Amino acid sequence: MAIDLSALLGGNVSSATVSPLAMFKKLQKLAEENKAEHASDSAAEQAKSVVREFNNAATRLRNSQYKQSNAQVQNDVIYFKNRVNSATTVSELINDDRFLRVLANANGFGDLFSTDKQKLKDILTSDLSDPASAAYQGSLKELEFAKKYNFGASGTQLDANGNIVGIDASGKLVNDGSQATDLPAGLAKLKGLAVDLNGTALVVSGAAKPSDNGKLIAGPDVASNDAAAYSKALTKPLLQEQAAPDPSAAPSYYEYDGTEYQTYVKRKDLQKDVDYYRENIGSVKSLDDLFGNQRLLTFVLKSYGLESEAQYPGKIRKIIESDLSDVNSLANRFQDPRYQQLTKDLSVNILGTGKLTLQSTTDDIVKKYQQTSYEQYLDDQAPGVRAAIEFERRIKDVTQTVQLLGDSVLREVVTVANNIPKELAYQETDAQIAALEKRVDLKNLKSDQGEIDKLVLRYLTFKDADGTGSSQSYLLNLFG
Structure with a gap:
């Protein structure tokens, strides 16, 4: 279990000794506070939506x-x-x-x-x-x-x-x-x-x-x-229906946006990356330009939590160029929804790199980059927290058990939470699905937030017990 060694070392210890479970509960509390703060805005928008639909009828x-x-x-x-x-x-x-x-x-x-x-x-x-x-x-x-x-x-x-x-x-x-x-x-x-x-x-x-x-x-x-x-x-001119607000333009809150997050996004190293992206993305006229600039490509991929894929440019390029209306396209063949979301947001198959260089797209990618970076930062302090966050966000979009296995984040959470050994990956896909379905009722899990919470807490508890939450494990041996 991760141990806070700050008292032993004079209080000057990396916050990586934070318990994943404690960190996650702290983040949950922050998310609830932010949700409550924006609840009135959401209620007002819902009321406007009802009135708008009545008027449109x-x-x-x-x-x-x-x-x-x-x-x-x-x-x-x-x-x-x-x-x-x-x-x-x-x-x-x-x-x-x-x-x-x-x-x-x-x-x-x-x-x-x-x-x-x-x-x-x-x-x-x-x-x-x-x-x-x-x-x-x-x-x-x-x-x-x-x-x-x-x-x-x-x-x-x-x-x-x-x-x-x-x-x-x-x-x-x-x-x-x-x-x-x-x-x-x-x-x-x-x-x-x-x-x-x-x-x-x-x-x-x-x-x-x-x-x-x-x-x-x-x-x-x-x-x-x-x-x-x-x-x-x-001749009477036809009346215009009231259009619903553009979801991409609607203000939204980041669930973990608090004092710590605002401090984090002002870090010089992060701001340097953001400034570089804003200053150079406009010069991209083709995918060749994007893939020819490793720094820009990595920035885009990291925004979707896919920075590790930068080492496979051929694969990523084919995914980005995919036609999502074709079920056999490469983006659709991967179970990880991040690939489809990346392909959809850039719309390269339809618009080339035109959408990528729009100001609205730039702002959206920068926002994603800041949030992803922050969650990685949290995970450095308490390994497993980011996976727990992602699991809660994405589990309700899963429709088949095979998607749990095909998504590295979802797979990590369900296997650790259910004490399923990593060696499961060596079996045939059908055998993996059968083994997972014995322990996880996907339909019940998706429909019950309480079940999601219990699974995530089990995952974090086991993650905490592994001792992987501490970057000071060598110090623990000294006191063993």
């Missing part, structure tokens, strides 16, 4: 209604355009409520359509040569509305040369005598003809090509403009 319902309404608007637009193209008289349009609704709303007369449809019709069909007509008796806006369409014009439409304008068999406006149907003068503007003050259709004159002279001149595309105005006025 209402937003989805409203958007569903908006989509139906917008679909109807688009149907109205299509109907309106088709009606303009097929109309042969003014009266069939004026008496078509669906057509008239689009026309009114496109020009700001939607309320009049709803409250006094007859007045709207009277304005549109006013005789613009009669000062007593409805258009002249109303507002300037109403007069301009009537002039825009000139539905009150009577007779057949003529061009400036006195030719009859009509609609040929293909629906095209012509003035060459080939028309199948004469065009009513009241439809000329809506059909897109340029008309002068006398109501005659304008024609080309003085053209470079004499054959173009006498052809009809197109006026404003009134129908298309009305359709666009109606769509803009009545």
